[in-house]
Amino acid sequence: MLDAIKAIKAINQSASFNRWAGCEVHQAADGQAELRMNWREEDMGQYAGFLHAGMIAALLDTVSGYAAATQAGRVLASHFSVNCISPAIGRAFVARGRVVKAGRKQVFVAAELYAQPEGKGDEALKLVATGNAILVPVEEIQPKPAAASRA
Amino acid sequence: MLDAIKAIKAINQSASFNRWAGCEVHQAADGQAELRMNWREEDMGQYAGFLHAGMIAALLDTVSGYAAATQAGRVLASHFSVNCISPAIGRAFVARGRVVKAGRKQVFVAAELYAQPEGKGDEALKLVATGNAILVPVEEIQPKPAAASRA
Amino acid sequence: MLDAIKAIKAINQSASFNRWAGCEVHQAADGQAELRMNWREEDMGQYAGFLHAGMIAALLDTVSGYAAATQAGRVLASHFSVNCISPAIGRAFVARGRVVKAGRKQVFVAAELYAQPEGKGDEALKLVATGNAILVPVEEIQPKPAAASRA
Amino acid sequence: MLDAIKAIKAINQSASFNRWAGCEVHQAADGQAELRMNWREEDMGQYAGFLHAGMIAALLDTVSGYAAATQAGRVLASHFSVNCISPAIGRAFVARGRVVKAGRKQVFVAAELYAQPEGKGDEALKLVATGNAILVPVEEIQPKPAAASRA
Numbered sequence: 001m002l003d004a005i006k007a008i009k010a011i012n013q014s015a016s017f018n019r020w021a022g023c024e025v026h027q028a029a030d031g032q033a034e035l036r037m038n039w040r041e042e043d044m045g046q047y048a049g050f051l052h053a054g055m056i057a058a059l060l061d062t063v064s065g066y067a068a069a070t071q072a073g074r075v076l077a078s079h080f081s082v083n084c085i086s087p088a089i090g091r092a093f094v095a096r097g098r099v100v101k102a103g104r105k106q107v108f109v110a111a112e113l114y115a116q117p118e119g120k121g122d123e124a125l126k127l128v129a130t131g132n133a134i135l136v137p138v139e140e141i142q143p144k145p146a147a148a149s150r151a
Numbered sequence: 152m153l154d155a156i157k158a159i160k161a162i163n164q165s166a167s168f169n170r171w172a173g174c175e176v177h178q179a180a181d182g183q184a185e186l187r188m189n190w191r192e193e194d195m196g197q198y199a200g201f202l203h204a205g206m207i208a209a210l211l212d213t214v215s216g217y218a219a220a221t222q223a224g225r226v227l228a229s230h231f232s233v234n235c236i237s238p239a240i241g242r243a244f245v246a247r248g249r250v251v252k253a254g255r256k257q258v259f260v261a262a263e264l265y266a267q268p269e270g271k272g273d274e275a276l277k278l279v280a281t282g283n284a285i286l287v288p289v290e291e292i293q294p295k296p297a298a299a300s301r302a
Numbered sequence: 303m304l305d306a307i308k309a310i311k312a313i314n315q316s317a318s319f320n321r322w323a324g325c326e327v328h329q330a331a332d333g334q335a336e337l338r339m340n341w342r343e344e345d346m347g348q349y350a351g352f353l354h355a356g357m358i359a360a361l362l363d364t365v366s367g368y369a370a371a372t373q374a375g376r377v378l379a380s381h382f383s384v385n386c387i388s389p390a391i392g393r394a395f396v397a398r399g400r401v402v403k404a405g406r407k408q409v410f411v412a413a414e415l416y417a418q419p420e421g422k423g424d425e426a427l428k429l430v431a432t433g434n435a436i437l438v439p440v441e442e443i444q445p446k447p448a449a450a451s452r453a
Numbered sequence: 454m455l456d457a458i459k460a461i462k463a464i465n466q467s468a469s470f471n472r473w474a475g476c477e478v479h480q481a482a483d484g485q486a487e488l489r490m491n492w493r494e495e496d497m498g499q500y501a502g503f504l505h506a507g508m509i510a511a512l513l514d515t516v517s518g519y520a521a522a523t524q525a526g527r528v529l530a531s532h533f534s535v536n537c538i539s540p541a542i543g544r545a546f547v548a549r550g551r552v553v554k555a556g557r558k559q560v561f562v563a564a565e566l567y568a569q570p571e572g573k574g575d576e577a578l579k580l581v582a583t584g585n586a587i588l589v590p591v592e593e594i595q596p597k598p599a600a601a602s603r604a
Contacts, residue, residue: 017203020194043171052168053212053228058205077204078408079381079436081232081534083561083585085554100583101538105407105438106380108536108583110563130553130561132536132585134381134436136407229559230532230587232383234410234434236403251432252387256558256589257531259385259432261412281402281410283385283434285532285587287558319505322496345473354470355514355530360507379506383534 004029004070011069012062021055023062031099033066035059038092051088051128056113059095060131064109067097068135072107075135088128090115097133107135155180155221162220163213172206174213182250184217186210189243202239202279207264210246211282215260218248219286223258226286239279241266248284258286306331306372313371314364323357325364333401335368337361340394353390353430358415361397362433366411369399370437374409377437390430392417399435409437457482457523464522465515474508476515484552486519488512491545504541504581509566512548513584517562520550521588525560528588541581543568550586560588 008028012018021044027034037059039051046052061080068075097111110132114125159179163169172195178185188210190202197203212231219226248262261283265276310330314320323346329336339361341353348354363382370377399413412434416427461481465471474497480487490512492504499505514533521528550564563585567578 011198015198015203016192016194016196017205018197041167043167045167046169047162047166048227052166052209053231054168054205054209057208057212057231057233058203061204061208076199077235079232079234080204080208081230081383081585082208083230083553083587084228085556085561100536101580103538108538110583127554130563130585132534132583134536232434232534234402234436236405236410251385252429254387259387261432278403281412281434283383283432285385313500317500317505318494318496318498319507320499343469345469347469348471349464349468350529354468354511355533356470356507356511359510359514359533359535360505363506363510378501379537381534381536382506382510383532384510385532386530 008033008066008069012066017058018062021058023059025066028066028070031067031071031102033063033070033097035063035066035095036092039090051093053082053084056084056088056129057082057131059093059113060111060129061133063095063097064111064131064133065135067099067109067111068102068107071099071102072135072137074138075107076138078106078134078136080131080133082129082131084129086126086128088113088115090126091118092116094125105136107137109133109135159184159217159220163217168209169213172209174210176217179217179221182218182222182253184214184221184248186214186217186246187243190241202244204233204235207235207239207280208233208282210244210264211262211280212284214246214248215262215282215284216286218250218260219253219258222250222253223286223288225289226258227289229257229285229287231282231284233280233282235280237277237279239264239266241277242269243267245276256287258288260284260286310335310368310371319360320364323360325361327368330368330372333369333373333404335365335372335399337365337368337397338394341392353395355384355386358386358390358431359384361395361415362413362431363435365397365399366413366433366435367437369401369411369413370404370409373401373404374437374439376440377409378440380408380436380438382433382435384431384433386431388428388430390415390417392428393420394418396427407438409439411435411437461486461519461522470511471515474511476512478519481519481523484520484524484555486516486523486550488516488519488548489545492543504546506535506537509537509541509582510535510584512546512566513550513564513582514586516548516550517564517584517586518588520552520562521555521560524552524555525588525590527591528560529591531559531587531589533584533586535582535584537582539579539581541566541568543579544571545569547578558589560590562586562588
């Protein structure tokens with residue numbers, strides 16, 4: 001599925017928030033996807049210095065969208081939920097999503113977010129949040145409004 | 152409730168993500184809160200140029216936390232869900248939260264996110280997302296790890 | 303909207319679970335619906351004698367479906383969530399739902415469940431649970447399998 | 454963990470709704486639980502003759518509570534969500550839950566509901582719904598009001 005990951009990496013780069021966050025697509029094929037992002041203390045924290053819940057949601061929602069996209073093409077998030085089960089502290093974060101059911105009208109995805117402790121590798125990944133998302137396939141590609149106005 | 156809003160504005164400024172996003176606390180008293188944030192195309196968009204779902208979640212989760220804090224003091228988000236009901240397009244976004252039930256162990260909050268169309272005022276606010284959050288009161292203030300290490 | 307409520311009462315009677323539970327449709331028009339059900343200790347309780355969470359979900363999901371049906375016709379529940387905010391104790395229960403957004407592919411509904419204390423009227427209704435549902439419009443009426451096989 | 458399953462079977466029998474539904478506890482140990490229930494057309498259906506969403510929620514919520522109880526003792530459901538991913542049609546239903554995180558204040562559980570087609574065994578189980586639940590440990594056992602009044 002080289003094509004799927006290539007297309008999804010391109011979508012990832014077309015999202016200004018993902019570029020700002022430094023989200024990187026590490027896997028995207030067959031209903032599964034993986035994202036990685038480095039922690040930045042200066043603009044990603046909540047009041048206690050953990051990763052902000054919005055960033056947790058962003059990673060879970062984004063990886064869910066990419067997992068769905070491997071089976072359903074362009075999708076839009078319709079609903080998602082997040083369980084914050086441990087303080088999100090780490091030098092980097094890894095989000096993994098997998099399609100539970102790809103229907104014609106709705107794609108259901110489950111996702112997990114792991115924190116990578118300072119000075120450790122993947123063997124030390126710790127589950128910090130879980131999520132569920134429902135994505136709706138988009139028939140036609142929605143043009144980016146700003147790009148359209150520049151055209 | 153001048154003190155509540157003052158304390159919550161201070162918490163808001165202590166979160167690096169909220170400073171980056173330019174979130175402003177407009178109201179926080181009696182179980183209700185309101186946040187405002189200006190749209191920035193260059194770092195807040197998803198692939199189609201709408202406000203990123205992570206930003207939608209961040210605003211809903213943050214306003215829910217502030218609504219809860221007016222009744223329960225320091226809280227941590229435990230669970231939240233988001234319904235994306237219309238494309239989140241606007242020059243600014245307004246998030247409003249209200250406590251549904253403040254229990255001893257859990258505070259339930261409902262929230263809405265509105266988009267302010269370009270060139271229009273509050274009378275034109277359009278509902279773009281709804282959310283629900285469960286927050287858990289924190290007995291002791293969690294020191295900010297990075298700040299602690301600098302001390 | 304006499305027709306809507308008549309059609310929805312007929313749907314309600316066609317569901318064997320709703321007949322068993324004694325659910326009654328009290329309102330169904332313009333994106334809103336109301337259901338009532340009497341408490342029965344002998345077959346509706348959880349271990350502590352409160353209304354079972356499944357019954358709470360059933361009432362919230364059902365009223366959400368009827369609220370959606372007033373605007374979208376036949377629908378199927380796709381996702382729903384329930385917050386149990388107070389012990390569900392009462393002689394009767396009242397569920398109210400209202401459409402938040404009726405889209406072409408998905409209808410978003412918010413709902414509340416109230417308990418009516420023993421010996422009191424509607425003025426004493428107490429909020430015991432809140433819910434959110436996403437319903438998907440069904441193009442064609444799904445025949446009841448058992449009814450079809452009997453035909 | 455013979456004791457855990459024995460205690461949970463006793464709790465299951467103390468819930469009048471579970472007795473009515475014929476829910477049987479097949480497993481309950483080490484953060485996992487399994488329930489089984491036979492389909493009854495005459496009192497468990499929604500309008501199209503599938504298993505009612507309230508019954509789906511009841512099974513998912515109940516199995517989540519039992520999975521949590523193996524690690525946290527008596528618990529009360531605080532929040533749960535259900536994804537209905539396929540029509541719930543079968544001669545019996547199997548619900549499985551597993552604890553994702555057992556915290557001091559909240560226990561997070563993920564659950565699945567499978568349908569067993571007519572005339573087939575476990576090898577043909579089909580996933581029809583998924584769920585997530587948050588349960589709150591109860592310090593003291595809540596006496597069953599009716600039982601207490603009979604005492």
